[in-house]
Amino acid sequence: MAYRNRFAALADPTRRRIFERLKSGPQAVGAIARRMPVSRPAVSQHLKVLKEAGLVADRPEGTRRVYYIDPNGLGALRAWVDQFWDKALTEFKAEVEMQTSERKDKPK
Amino acid sequence: MAYRNRFAALADPTRRRIFERLKSGPQAVGAIARRMPVSRPAVSQHLKVLKEAGLVADRPEGTRRVYYIDPNGLGALRAWVDQFWDKALTEFKAEVEMQTSERKDKPK
DNA sequence: ACATTACGTAAGCCATAGCTTACGGTAAGT
DNA sequence: ACTTACCGTAAGCTATGGCTTACGTAATGT
Numbered sequence: 001m002a003y004r005n006r007f008a009a010l011a012d013p014t015r016r017r018i019f020e021r022l023k024s025g026p027q028a029v030g031a032i033a034r035r036m037p038v039s040r041p042a043v044s045q046h047l048k049v050l051k052e053a054g055l056v057a058d059r060p061e062g063t064r065r066v067y068y069i070d071p072n073g074l075g076a077l078r079a080w081v082d083q084f085w086d087k088a089l090t091e092f093k094a095e096v097e098m099q100t101s102e103r104k105d106k107p108k
Numbered sequence: 109m110a111y112r113n114r115f116a117a118l119a120d121p122t123r124r125r126i127f128e129r130l131k132s133g134p135q136a137v138g139a140i141a142r143r144m145p146v147s148r149p150a151v152s153q154h155l156k157v158l159k160e161a162g163l164v165a166d167r168p169e170g171t172r173r174v175y176y177i178d179p180n181g182l183g184a185l186r187a188w189v190d191q192f193w194d195k196a197l198t199e200f201k202a203e204v205e206m207q208t209s210e211r212k213d214k215p216k
Numbered sequence: 217a218c219a220t221t222a223c224g225t226a227a228g229c230c231a232t233a234g235c236t237t238a239c240g241g242t243a244a245g246t
Numbered sequence: 247a248c249t250t251a252c253c254g255t256a257a258g259c260t261a262t263g264g265c266t267t268a269c270g271t272a273a274t275g276t
Contacts, residue, residue: 011119012264023192026203029223042265044224057200059207063222063273068203069196074189081185084131088177091133092165095176099167120234137253150235152254171243171252 006073006080009053014038015046019055019069026068028061114181114188117161122146123154127163127177134176136169 010016014036021032029047033040047067050056054073058065118124122144129140137155141148155175158164162181166173 005119005121007115007124008119011113011116013113014264016115023195025199030221038264039266040222041224041267045264048224057203059203060273063220065223068199069192071193071196071200074192074196077189078186078193081182081189084177084182085179085186087131088179088182091176092179095134095165095167116233122234138251146234147236148252149237149254153234156254168243171250173253 006053006055006077009049009055009073012046014042015050018043018046019050022056022067022069026059026066028064028066030064032067114161114163114185117157117163117181120154122150123158126151126154127158130164130175130177134167134174136172136174138172140175 010019017036018032021027021035029043030040032047033043036043047056047058051058051067051070054070054076056067056073057070058067060066118127125144126140129135129143137151138148140155141151144151155164155166159166159175159178162178162184164175164181165178166175168174
């Protein structure tokens with residue numbers, strides 16, 4: 001249910017900006033929207049997407065809603081990337097060496 | 109120039125599927141397209157996006173083009189995520205403790 | 217009780233992304 | 247030289263995503 005398409009959640013630049021803003025600490029919706037070039041409802045919609053992706057969580061504080069970064073989605077992202085990392089590195093080196101050696105064969 | 113919107117490149121499910129397919133080793137375009145539910149030109153377009161994002165690279169092999177995973181984009185992704193990781197973790201723990209202690213204050 | 221503040225959601229509009237088919241170009245095989 | 251295989255790109259269509267305005271709701275203050 002949650003965690004559906006974490007990458008799509010961070011694909012939008014505005015959404016990524018909101019997420020990066022939360023790095024400086026928990027923020028209420030209005031406080032975030034004030035420093036954004038889009039309307040407050042737009043921010044709400046973005047936060048909804050980020051929440052469904054497990055990237056943020058929220059807590060009520062009086063009449064406000066304070067959002068903060070949720071490590072769950074971030075951890076899943078890390079895991080996904082790491083699944084490629086080692087093999088991609090070694091394979092890439094092999095490719096580079098292969099291509100440079102081919103250049104020696106055909107100097108021109 | 110490159111590396112523009114790495115997340116958007118991996119946001120599309122088809123594109124992610126192509127990328128994951130390359131985990132099993134370098135592949136030519138046609139070989140990839142054969143096991144995909146979309147046409148070969150579609151795969152070409154996806155590979156172009158992945159390449160611009162620094163996630164794949166390609167090498168000519170006769171009349172074919174062999175694509176393989178490029179660690180550059182992947183590394184940038186890792187760096188971006190790691191930039192949040194530590195702080196998000198400690199902050200999240202603090203949030204959870206704060207919220208559970210509040211529940212003790214207002215038991216019902 | 218009433219007003220105010222802060223937020224989420226619905227409805228609608230418009231730009232963009234992803235797909236298809238059609239076409240052009242390059243490398244190999246005969 | 248001619249055909250074949252393989253691929254990239256252009257053009258065009260359609261669905262989706264992100265934005266705005268308008269509205270409804272819950273919590274605080276007076």
